[in-house]
Structures are given as structure tokens and as C-alpha cells.
Amino acid sequence: MTDTAHTTEVKPRRTSARPGTLALLLNNSLATGGLFVLVAICLIALAAPLLPLANPDVTAPANRLLPVFSDGHLMGTDHLGRDLLSRLIWGTRVSLAVGLSATFIAAFFGSLLGLVAGYAGGRVDTVIMRGIDMVMAFPYILLALAIVAVLGPGLLNALYAIALVNIPFFARNIRGITLGLSRREFVDAARLSGKSPAQILFIEILPNVLPVIVITMSTTVGWMILETAGLSFLGLGAQPPQADLGSMLGEGRKILFTAPHVSVIPGLMIFALVMSINLFGDGVRDVLDPRLRAGSLTRPVARTAVERGDAPVPPPSGKGVLDVRDMRTEFEIGGSVYKAVGGVDLNLAEGECLGIVGESGSGKSVTAMSIMGLVPTPPGRIAGGAAYLDGEDLFAVSDRHIRKLRGGAVAYVFQDPLSTLHPLFTVGDQLKEAIGTHQPLSSAEVKKRAIELLSLVRIPSPKERLAAYPHELSGGMRQRVCIAMALANDAKVLIADEPTTALDVTVQSQILTLMNGLRRDRNAAILFITHDFGVVSAICDRVAVMYAGRIVETGRTDEVLASPQHPYTAKLIECVPVLGEPERRLDAIEGRPPVVNNLPDGCAFADRCPRARPECRSGDIALVMSSEERGVRCLYPLNTEGTA
Amino acid sequence: MSVVSARQSEGDTLLGIEDVERIFGGGRKLFGGHKPAVHAVQGLTLNVRRGETLGVVGESGCGKSTLARLVVGLDLPTAGTITFDGEDLAGLAKRNRNALARKVQYVFQDPVASLNPRKTIRTILEAPLKHLSDLDARGREKRLQELLEAVNLAPEFLERYPHEFSGGQAQRIGIARALAAGPELIVLDEPVSALDVSVQAQVLNLLDALKEQYGLTYIFISHDLSVVESVSDRVAVMYFGRMAELGPAKEIFRHPLHPYTDLLMRSAPAPGRHDLVSEDAAAELPDPYNPPPGCAFAARCVRKTDLCHSVRPAPDEAQGEGGNHFAACHHPLPRA
Known part of the structure; x- marks a missing residue:
């Protein structure tokens, strides 16, 4: 029983040859562009209190509907004479905050429901998923209206409505992944290690689901911002005088033909914001999704590339088909x-x-x-x-x-x-x-x-x-x-x-x-x-x-x-x-085969070979043919008496 | 106690499987009617003696993995009893899963899939120590080192993630995890079939060494007859959820009673062997939703008679020499 005493040697850990997550993301120029726009918008929105902006809510009827590039009002003013630039930045701040919070709330509750349903299975799964189906079967705007009707209009209530409406999206996605994972062998192994169901769910399964949660979040946050804008546009979200991209759009709608800039400017902002989030989100998904990652986002061509260089192509030996x-x-x-x-x-x-x-x-x-x-x-x-x-x-x-x-x-x-x-x-x-x-x-x-x-x-x-x-x-x-x-x-x-x-x-x-x-x-x-x-x-x-x-x-x-x-x-x-x-x-056989990106000089088997001598570790060892059909690539072959 | 189990129980029985059955599906549909049921394991009676290695052989779909999951309590039988050291295993699994996990452990077929990709080896190996033993932090650390040494892995490996390991190393980790709780019985479900041949021998030798060192009992499940023959004291051949043949490894492989065992042996390729036996292409497993009334192997069997199609042979229908070799066959092969 001595043959087992090996493979204990530890090779120094090398940095992975595969590109890292961030490098892969930056490699995707659309996603990088989206990231830059998004970061710029977020920084401006965050810096709103520090910027020298007019008060967004102060009306000045004398200055109403000033066009873009007016003196003191870079983007003009709206029908109450409020500075549009200031309202735009403060409004973006509100829209972003609501969209992100709604995403986090929906992700938290949706993932929790999905995890429990997928892991527990059976009746629990049926009850949770049928409930989710019922939420999905309801038109979201109607549901949001109902929630707002009960709780009263306001940004916070709109936020609840949007979060609730999006819970099914997370729950269904996460349930599917959890269902697959909970049948995996490592979950059985954890059970046999004495872990309780809660420990298995949150310590073993959750880390494996996390990338999917992040992917789902990155692809839904843009949609959530749009929904917030939609509710505000209908007057169910932000209440006057508070600025929010949707309510700005709604206020500009009535004067679309006389003063188009009042609605076009927030419209463009919504477009830039959602577009940048979606581009970035797609990039994040491509990087995190293991199925896409294995192929490193490459599209293999129909035939292997042939790069034979300048070396002469060996002629046919004339044997065989x-x-x-x-x-x-x-x-x-x-x-x-x-x-x-x-x-x-x-x-x-x-x-x-x-x-x-x-x-x-x-x-x-x-x-x-x-x-x-x-x-x-x-x-x-x-x-x-x-x-x-x-x-x-x-x-x-x-x-x-x-x-x-x-x-x-x-x-x-x-x-x-x-x-x-x-x-x-x-x-x-x-x-x-x-x-x-x-x-x-x-x-x-x-x-x-x-x-x-x-x-x-x-x-x-x-x-x-x-x-x-x-x-x-x-x-x-x-x-x-x-x-x-x-x-x-x-x-x-x-x-x-x-x-x-x-x-x-x-x-x-x-x-x-x-x-x-x-x-x-x-x-x-x-x-x-x-x-x-x-x-x-x-x-x-x-x-x-x-x-x-x-x-x-x-x-x-x-x-x-x-x-x-x-x-x-x-x-x-x-x-x-x-x-x-x-x-x-x-x-x-002791040890392991060498990795082919770092082949040793001489015989590749020398490290595991009981007959290896110093000569085996240098130069190229040829395949020596002892007869038409028999050949061996070894300096000191076995059993050669009969054939040599 | 049936004849089979009575005759088997010479020696010290560790695990007793008595007329066990596991049915999947069945039950009623929402709107009346019955769901189709599959008998994964049926009428299985088997005793495992303390300190032996019991090999279980069979082709895919014969119920050997279901049997493994029943023994470790990951699944419960729909009928029959399994006893461990005289104690009811299903009851124990329901009442105190951890108590069962301290006695019976499992080594998985796919070594990499059985390790959580997002946990370090330390976290994975510490889990059974934390939940199944009452060691303190220092005791656990000491035990971790012992375990790694037992399976010949360097202590540096503890901080690494599963994807950094080859199949053979990952299987050693799987074995170390099974050993951590100090079990008496380890169920090895195809432990080497995902490994390269050179690594397979390393793992088989390791298992052999560990068995002596820790006084373990193994149930070794495999589809590879030559591997089972080289590790087992006794062998059980399964077909279609039932026991086809049971006996000492030497007896079974030298003088098989059941034609199925014989077919398996003659189908196995070996270096230097040219003449593989090949059945007719029509030879298929019976439909699991609609099992035949008689012997399940009859459709493929060269020795079948009308009796085989109508009457199911008892597990000990045929008996070999020595009183511990049985086969469920009406027309066993004569001793050559």
C-alpha cells in the first residue's frame, strides 16, 4: 500500500491564464460605453446638492418657457419658469433612487421566494409559484393602480407597486436555478455532512445562485426606471412640485408643440439612462453567465484555422487512405x-x-x-x-x-x-x-x-x-x-x-x-x-x-x-x-501527466518514469521504428530483445 | 427473517436489508387516475457483514444507485426495513439524520460535482467535523491535517477551490469528507468510473489502505466487473431492481449461476481478449412501467423456458456450493 504516497507535491499557484471578469467586461466596447455613460449620470445625480444649481422647485412665472441656452438657464425653463437643468438632475436622482430601491426590494423578496420554492419543492413550491403566477397574470399597470389607490399616490407607494410587480420575474428565474442546483451531488454531500436545510439553502446554494441574481438585476433595473417614469407620467408617482423624469415628461406633454424642449430633455435623459444600463447589464450578463463565459464570448468559425507558417508541409508517405x-x-x-x-x-x-x-x-x-x-x-x-x-x-x-x-x-x-x-x-x-x-x-x-x-x-x-x-x-x-x-x-x-x-x-x-x-x-x-x-x-x-x-x-x-x-x-x-x-x-502510476502549455524538455513521461535517466530530460526524443509497424519513443525501452 | 437473510447472517451483520422496495411515482393524479409507477428496487434482501467489502454490480437502470441512496438515508424505502447494527435506519434518518451520518457515509461518482464550486476545501472538509463531531476549533484543525494525510494530499490544498483539482485529487477530497465523521460503513457509488485508469488504481489502493487503517466496511457499487472483482469479498449482481445473484466474489466469478452474470462477464473487454460475446440487437431491458410477470431477464436469456416467463424465481431459487451463493434463476448454469 505504498503506491498512494504521491501527488502531494504542490506546484506554486500561478495566476489564471484566463482573463479576469473586469478585463472581459472592458473588452466589450458597447458595455464599456454603457458603463461610462451610467457612471457619469450617477456622479452628476449624486453631486446634485453640491452643484451650483437653481432650486428646482422655485417657480418664476416671468421666465416661463425660456428656450435652451438662455442666459442663466442652460436648458431653458418649464411652464412655471423652473430651471430645467436643475429639475433634470434632481429628477434623475429621484428616478435612479426609486428604480434601484425597487430592484433591490424585488430581488430580495423574489429570490427568497424562488430559493424556498425551488429547494422545498412539492406543496410549498406549488403554493408559492401559483401565487406568483397570479401576480403575473395581472396587468402590471392595473396592479400598480390598485396599490396606489389603496395606499394613495406618492413616490414611495409607486416604489412598492413596482417592486411587487417585478417579484415574479426574480422568483421564477431563481426557482429554476435552485431546482437544478438542489438535485446536484454537492447538496446531497452537504446533507450527509450534517447541515440543516436552512444551512444548505443559504450557505451552499445561495452563493451559486448569486451570479444569476446579479444578472437578473442588471437586466431589470432599466425596466424598473421606465416603470417608475410611467407611473409618474400618469401622476401616480412623484407628486408636484417634486421633479422626477416621468413627471417632467408628463408636464411637458401638454405643451409638446409650443415648447418641445420641456418634454424632449427628460425624454432623452430616460433614453440615455435606460440604454446605458441595458448595455452595461448585457455586458455583465455575458461575463457572469457560465455558459457564455466558457466560450469567452467568441464565435468559433466553421473550420479550424490553419497557420502552418513557413515550415515546409511534409509530403504524403504514400501509405493508406x-x-x-x-x-x-x-x-x-x-x-x-x-x-x-x-x-x-x-x-x-x-x-x-x-x-x-x-x-x-x-x-x-x-x-x-x-x-x-x-x-x-x-x-x-x-x-x-x-x-x-x-x-x-x-x-x-x-x-x-x-x-x-x-x-x-x-x-x-x-x-x-x-x-x-x-x-x-x-x-x-x-x-x-x-x-x-x-x-x-x-x-x-x-x-x-x-x-x-x-x-x-x-x-x-x-x-x-x-x-x-x-x-x-x-x-x-x-x-x-x-x-x-x-x-x-x-x-x-x-x-x-x-x-x-x-x-x-x-x-x-x-x-x-x-x-x-x-x-x-x-x-x-x-x-x-x-x-x-x-x-x-x-x-x-x-x-x-x-x-x-x-x-x-x-x-x-x-x-x-x-x-x-x-x-x-x-x-x-x-x-x-x-x-x-x-x-x-x-x-x-505516480504523479500526473504534464500540462501541455509547459512541457518539460526531453521525455514528457520522465517525471513519472521509474527508468528515467538524466539523458531522458534533454533534447527531442524521436519515435524509433524497429519495424514497419512497431515504434517507440523511448531511449531505454522495455522488452526489446525479440524485436530489435 | 427469510431464508436468504438467515443464511447470509453468519458472521457479524452490520447492515441488514430486508425485503426492501422503492417505488418512484405512483399515487393519484389531480383529476383521478393513477400516475405510472417505477419499481427502482424490489424485494431486495441483503446483509452486509462488519469489515467486508460488498460489491454491487449491474448495468444502468438496475437500481444500484437507488440502493446506495437508501442505505445512506438520502432516500427512504417504500416498503421493507433496513437496519444498521440492529437499529431501524429509516426511523433513525427521520428522527436524527446526523446520528445516521456519523455511522454511514457516501462517496459520490462524480468527484468534482460533489464539491461545492464556491467553497474552499477547508470549508468543505470542516462541515462534517462541525456538524457531526463535538470537536473544538483546535481539535478540528488537528483532525483536518490527519484526514489530508490519510488521503495523501498536501495541507496547502485546504485553501483552494474544487476547480483547481484533477479528478483523482477531487475524489480523495470526497473520501476525506466521508471519513471525517468517523463512519463505520461507507457506500462507494462508482467511485472510480469518472477517473482515468492510472488514477483509478491510485484511488483503489488508497481505499484498500483506509479500510485496514480505520476498520471500515464498504459497499462498493460499480458497473465494472473487473474493478468489483479486485476489491470485493462478496458480490451482489442486480438486474432490473432485483437481486440476480449473490455470493462470495471468487465463487461468482469462477462459477456464475445466473446466465446474466455469465453474460456480463463474457461481455467485459479485457486486454488480449478478442472474442466478445454479443447478443442480438433485440435484447433490451424490459419496460419499467410494465414489468414482465416472470423473470425480468428471460427475454434476453438463452436458457429460458415457459416457466421463466410466467413464474418469478425466488432470490435463492438456485444455490451454489458452500451455502452462501444464491441466484434468482430457474435454470442455473451447471458448474463447469
Whole structure:
């Protein structure tokens, strides 16, 4: 039991390579503009008592309706001779204060109701949410009128009315998020740690809901200011002589044609205020929303960028249908470059199955995605090498041609069939689309072909299954449909990325048997990506083991499994329990794989390798081929007596 | 006490599961009519002995995770009883959840999802110490250090957030949290299936070491037969919410009685194995809303007869050698 004494080393904490929240926000120029306008308006409104302004409420009938830029009245005066600039600034102050307070009140009560309803569920949820529905079903202006009618007109009462009207908005949003969170494992874990429901709700769940509350607030505060203005406009909010943007607008309405500036000026102010808040609010949402943040607000293009620089493109080796030469794929995130694939050579003959084995982060999936340019750009790019399909460089062909090849000559099968299939279309529609995109057939022929394909992948009663939606099929059946789609256009190369990992063992063996049969019947080449040597044994002719973005060993499956030459391969085989050998001691690999933005010099495995010597830590170690098919990237390989 | 539980109870029983059933759904709709009901677990009788590792195997939807949640009290059975050390577990869960949490703990499948993303590791590990033990601040600090040492993590990790950890490290934290309350029984629900193979071995070895160090009892749930075989003393194979086969790990894997166990074993890929058995594509799980009257596996079984379709086999219908190996099968496989 000594193998567990590791991973205790602590690397110094580095600052995150991803840009921070503020940097992301400032990157969005519209949001930044909104922020500046908003800050300026807020500062002026806050400074109102300090500014040399006329008293906003003092009337001077002699000076009534002075135009803009009059002496002493920069923005003119209204119908009672009050200084418009002063009223505008004081009015903005009032509108902002009411809008913000209403937002906070609505956010507090709405979130509280949403949290309780979402967490408690059952009857409590029903009662709270039906109450919320009733508030929502009422026209808000009518509700506000009713509240004001009961409490009497006034700013404070308008504030209550607006807050109440907006509670449902928060409650519904927060309830949805809470409902999702309270089914999460960390909530169960907190329960098992002995926390009470209140502690779980406010200590565990609330911090995770907080960003959503902030997002909702930032997107509603503008709306609340508008509503305040609306109520004041109707005379239900601010009472004369108090200035407020809505009441100013209301007073100017009667003289809109004789003195338009009296209503236009507060109107413009409302517009600037609400617009700046909305722009800023959208920016805040984009930054805080985890779904948007993961993509860093980028729009990936349809094909991976190819930036091969000045280095010569390696010529095809002339072997196989698919011939990948020295392919390099990089991701640029923050300031650092992650070399996910660092020079991979592969070739795949007709009807052959090549397995790529590796742990997560070894670059096996990126290798598969790079071939057809499916790595998202940004942040990914192909930085070198070439992939030849029948002698044609896939990185050099036109976008139009690559679209034709995708799903045509080269098809993919992914790990999770439920997320690969569109949930709203029947499997028949999706299968027919896959056929129709590449082949000019009539709809009857397409349907016939779809049925053929479903029976090819051994789906019982294929004709009836065409009308089934993905959720109506089991995981194994869904994966069969995905395979049928991949085969729809006589693919030469099938790239299967962990196609059986999400399936049960009995289903996995069915799918493996199916794929094995299909490649024999149709002579298609399969690039099979997996982490499981057992699966490799079952289906692959040859295998390539990847570590830290490079192939460390390759050869015929039986040879590699029987006498692995790279210490990593050997360790990887040893650390998996094998059925029928329960007494076998599991030999864990110490440490963790290196991060590909900071690869060590020399062998990437040296830090974890029991056989490492000083020479292993310098220079580039080449993949030495001992025969046509067998190769190892190691200075001191194991088991070499027989083959060398 | 049924025959099965009586025969199992040689040795010191820690956890007794007696004819337990958990139904989801059911009940009446608002406007009459019955809601459809799913039997996630049905007629399950199982004893866990002190100090053993009981492996539970089965494919998705067989009820193994429901069983796990029942044992830790996150869910309550709709019928039957679960006793811990002779005490009714459902009653204890209702009356004093914390008392139960001191005895039985749980390790989750997805190590990262089981840690609150907005809490430091210190806060996460301190929670069970605060709520389930009566240690003072200094005692808790000392215990935290012990726990980290037990799972081989550096003390510096305490101030970090879950997203800074790899899957294997996060699972060690999950194990440390389960250990914090000093439980006797730990339910491990697919503890290594989200991990890379090289890390999986690290965690399995760690679990083995901790078991000896703290004298723990494990219920180890997994879909991976080879992992279960390597850690378990006894194994329970579940199918469609019921027990298909139960027995000592060696017996089950060498001489399976139930055709389902045999199918599972022959479907599992292993390095150097080329001939995977593959059933017909029509082989599907039965409809959970409309379970068959007889053996649930009959539709997929090569040994089925009319009897299998009409009469459900008792959990101990077939018995292997040694009197502690049972299978719910009318036509068990002969000893090879």
C-alpha cells in the first residue's frame, strides 16, 4: 500500500491564464460605453446638492418657457419658469433612487421566494409559484393602480407597486436555478455532512445562485426606471412640485408643440439612462453567465484555422487512405499556448482499425477532431503538418470541399449519442438529412436507403424506428443510429471518439461486434479512440499510445499488449484490474501527466518514469521504428530483445 | 427473517436489508387516475457483514444507485426495513439524520460535482467535523491535517477551490469528507468510473489502505466487473431492481449461476481478449412501467423456458456450493 504516497507535491499557484471578469467586461466596447455613460449620470445625480444649481422647485412665472441656452438657464425653463437643468438632475436622482430601491426590494423578496420554492419543492413550491403566477397574470399597470389607490399616490407607494410587480420575474428565474442546483451531488454531500436545510439553502446554494441574481438585476433595473417614469407620467408617482423624469415628461406633454424642449430633455435623459444600463447589464450578463463565459464570448468559425507558417508541409508517405504527417494542433488561451497535439504521424489502410489510446488530456480527441478541421477556432489552430485523404491535403482544400467530405468520405461517431442527435427531430429525419446532403436522391429513395442503413446496424423493425425520437431509444440503439448516419454515404474513414464509453458492457460488446463486422463488410477504415485496452483488444488491428500530445508507442495490438516497450504503456496496462485475476496488485502510476502549455524538455513521461535517466530530460526524443509497424519513443525501452 | 437473510447472517451483520422496495411515482393524479409507477428496487434482501467489502454490480437502470441512496438515508424505502447494527435506519434518518451520518457515509461518482464550486476545501472538509463531531476549533484543525494525510494530499490544498483539482485529487477530497465523521460503513457509488485508469488504481489502493487503517466496511457499487472483482469479498449482481445473484466474489466469478452474470462477464473487454460475446440487437431491458410477470431477464436469456416467463424465481431459487451463493434463476448454469 505504498503506491498512494504521491501527488502531494504542490506546484506554486500561478495566476489564471484566463482573463479576469473586469478585463472581459472592458473588452466589450458597447458595455464599456454603457458603463461610462451610467457612471457619469450617477456622479452628476449624486453631486446634485453640491452643484451650483437653481432650486428646482422655485417657480418664476416671468421666465416661463425660456428656450435652451438662455442666459442663466442652460436648458431653458418649464411652464412655471423652473430651471430645467436643475429639475433634470434632481429628477434623475429621484428616478435612479426609486428604480434601484425597487430592484433591490424585488430581488430580495423574489429570490427568497424562488430559493424556498425551488429547494422545498412539492406543496410549498406549488403554493408559492401559483401565487406568483397570479401576480403575473395581472396587468402590471392595473396592479400598480390598485396599490396606489389603496395606499394613495406618492413616490414611495409607486416604489412598492413596482417592486411587487417585478417579484415574479426574480422568483421564477431563481426557482429554476435552485431546482437544478438542489438535485446536484454537492447538496446531497452537504446533507450527509450534517447541515440543516436552512444551512444548505443559504450557505451552499445561495452563493451559486448569486451570479444569476446579479444578472437578473442588471437586466431589470432599466425596466424598473421606465416603470417608475410611467407611473409618474400618469401622476401616480412623484407628486408636484417634486421633479422626477416621468413627471417632467408628463408636464411637458401638454405643451409638446409650443415648447418641445420641456418634454424632449427628460425624454432623452430616460433614453440615455435606460440604454446605458441595458448595455452595461448585457455586458455583465455575458461575463457572469457560465455558459457564455466558457466560450469567452467568441464565435468559433466553421473550420479550424490553419497557420502552418513557413515550415515546409511534409509530403504524403504514400501509405493508406488516411495519412497524417507531423500534425500539430495548438490552443492559445490567455497568454499561453497549449500544444495539445505535438507532431502526430498516423496512417490508416482500407478496412483497418487503428486504436488511439491515452488518458484524458493526452490529445487523442484533438487529434481526431483536427483531421477534419473540427477543433474550434479560436482558440484552436493547426500549427503544422498535414493530413492526406487519398493524397489530398485536407488542411489545404477549400471550405466547400471539406464540407462535402465531412459526413461523406470521413464520418465521425461521438461518445454521447444523446447529445449528438437532435432531440426535436425523429431519427428518420436526421438519417435522411445525412443521406440527402451528400446524395442527389428522390425522397422515396432516401427513405429506402435510411431503412437499409438501420437494418445494416441491426436495429429491429427499422421501418417503424424511423419515426422514433432519440429519447425513445435506449443508449445502445441511439449509438447504432449514429453509426448508421456515419455510414450513410459510404465513408472511407470512420473516426470513432470513445463510441462505447457511455454504454453498458453488454451493449458495448454489441456495438463493438457491429463495428467490427461493418468494417469487414464495407472495407472502411476506423480510427478508434479509447482509454480502454480491453476495447482495443476487441476491435483494433494496430494501436498507438498517446501521452502529452505525442505518440509514445505504436504497433500491432497483440505485440504492444504482450510486450509493451514504452514504460508508460507497460504501466498503463498494469494499473487496470483484469477480470479473473483478482489477486493482481494494481500498480498505480505516480504523479500526473504534464500540462501541455509547459512541457518539460526531453521525455514528457520522465517525471513519472521509474527508468528515467538524466539523458531522458534533454533534447527531442524521436519515435524509433524497429519495424514497419512497431515504434517507440523511448531511449531505454522495455522488452526489446525479440524485436530489435 | 427469510431464508436468504438467515443464511447470509453468519458472521457479524452490520447492515441488514430486508425485503426492501422503492417505488418512484405512483399515487393519484389531480383529476383521478393513477400516475405510472417505477419499481427502482424490489424485494431486495441483503446483509452486509462488519469489515467486508460488498460489491454491487449491474448495468444502468438496475437500481444500484437507488440502493446506495437508501442505505445512506438520502432516500427512504417504500416498503421493507433496513437496519444498521440492529437499529431501524429509516426511523433513525427521520428522527436524527446526523446520528445516521456519523455511522454511514457516501462517496459520490462524480468527484468534482460533489464539491461545492464556491467553497474552499477547508470549508468543505470542516462541515462534517462541525456538524457531526463535538470537536473544538483546535481539535478540528488537528483532525483536518490527519484526514489530508490519510488521503495523501498536501495541507496547502485546504485553501483552494474544487476547480483547481484533477479528478483523482477531487475524489480523495470526497473520501476525506466521508471519513471525517468517523463512519463505520461507507457506500462507494462508482467511485472510480469518472477517473482515468492510472488514477483509478491510485484511488483503489488508497481505499484498500483506509479500510485496514480505520476498520471500515464498504459497499462498493460499480458497473465494472473487473474493478468489483479486485476489491470485493462478496458480490451482489442486480438486474432490473432485483437481486440476480449473490455470493462470495471468487465463487461468482469462477462459477456464475445466473446466465446474466455469465453474460456480463463474457461481455467485459479485457486486454488480449478478442472474442466478445454479443447478443442480438433485440435484447433490451424490459419496460419499467410494465414489468414482465416472470423473470425480468428471460427475454434476453438463452436458457429460458415457459416457466421463466410466467413464474418469478425466488432470490435463492438456485444455490451454489458452500451455502452462501444464491441466484434468482430457474435454470442455473451447471458448474463447469
